[in-house]
Amino acid sequence: MTQAFDAAKLAADYWSTSIIDIHPGSINVRGFPIQELIGNISFPQMIWLMLRGELPDTEQARLFEAALVSSVDHGPHAPSIAISRMATSCGLPLNGAMASAINALDDVHGGAGQQAVELYDAIDVRMQAGATLEHAVEQGVDAFIAAHGKYLPGFGHRFHPVDPRAPRLLALVDENVRAERISGRYAVIARGIEALLMSRKSKPVPMNIDGATAVIYAELGFAPELARGVFCLSRAVGILSHAWEQRGRKERNKGPMPRQMAYTYTGKPERHLP
Template identity: 30%
Template sequence: MAASSPSFWVSSISRITPEDIYIRGYPMQEIIGRLSYPAISFLLVRGCIPTPGEARMMDVILSSILDYALQKSGTVAARAIVSVNPQMTAGLSAAMLGAGPYAVSPEDAGRFITEGVAKWRASGLGMEEHAETLVAELRAAKRRIPGFGHQVFRGVDPRAEKLKNFAQAQGVWGEANEWYAAVHEAFRKATGKHDLVMNDVGMLAGIMGQMGFTPAEMTGLALQSTFPGVIAHISEELQSGVINRIVPDSIAEYDATQRSLDEDLAAAGWPA
């Protein structure tokens, strides 16, 4: 008897049958109306039913970014794109590409926290001592610590503080968060920048890491949080009637000097 061929794909996320769609093994008809959208999002990504506290925290996470007006490059890109390609999907795709190390995405901070906590546990040092040693090493190497700083907020990022208070109240604040807070404090002391905030992206990374999400999953959830705002901006742009939105010359500066093509071709060795 011939051995069965290996499956092309193996997935435990969902399954469709003639009777129902199963989400992580649970019939969708049983889930709908019993679990909230944030709780279902947790179930899909983590693969297990969240505790009530985790479900409430997911609601806050998915409500934590929403929109940055036109201060978010992804939103600006989305509006520019749909002014020449008037489709919602085109705008959403452009907005997603704007998530990265310097905006929206908690992935770098999440990886920094995950790896840093593991190194601290293995070091045998106290939390504050390890944080001070790590900060000194990173500063000597001129490496950026993700999740610190904001172009507007000083002292405290109110969004981050709200996330912290809620996480503590829901029982999803833990060792990873305390370690990251210790690094933040050590960095402020070492640099003398006592008003440098832990921003919302950094706080989200610590909380989601404590909840068991991978750094890559953190980026997906952060983007999920921005979608209502991006949809609103794209819809507004589509209804504006503006075609081919560009940067006007009045706020652009060009520093290219006039050049001689014939002279430069000759200098480069081209025949006359």
């Protein structure tokens, strides 16, 4: 009996979780019966509840949702979107195309939001230790560049002179700061980085989507890794949409560029075995 009890306890503890409690006829999510959540909360609220353990208030959910909406898609030239379309044309089902594309959302393509939150946090620590905004920003940016290279996540864009999504997100941030719903300290830090880059480069290097959503996620208290995680949730919508569109085109084996376009060969000229 003791062995049976110990085995049962081991099994019960093996996947212990505070997220969901399921019994025959009962499903409680973070303590809430699922039937009370269905039809009464939005999907962004559900994401927040799952990740944070409590429901957001209305304004938190609105700001969180704005960040999610802004990151859904950025066209077929975005590697994750292109991968979803190529995978679909190679015969993968939608779930396979989505998995292939989401796997590309790593440090280089998809990680800038997390990295920007980490940068903001590092600057915030310096300010809390007594540094002025200007000194904290300069020291934080220089430390980041020394550790990771000259690319600064969240600022500048290879396609948009001004990322049209960022000003709208920042306007929502400012609205929430004025209403004292969030502190605004991360928005101040991000704009401090913009000012530093402007002084060093003598031209604007405006905040992009990653920098602006990082402000929102940091202001709302999301950990840096979750900034990347929720970006993946958002971008999954665009990935699915493009995969589904590609499915309807009945094209096969699409590569990264049209086959009529030649690539550049840089190897040895044709040669033969002796």
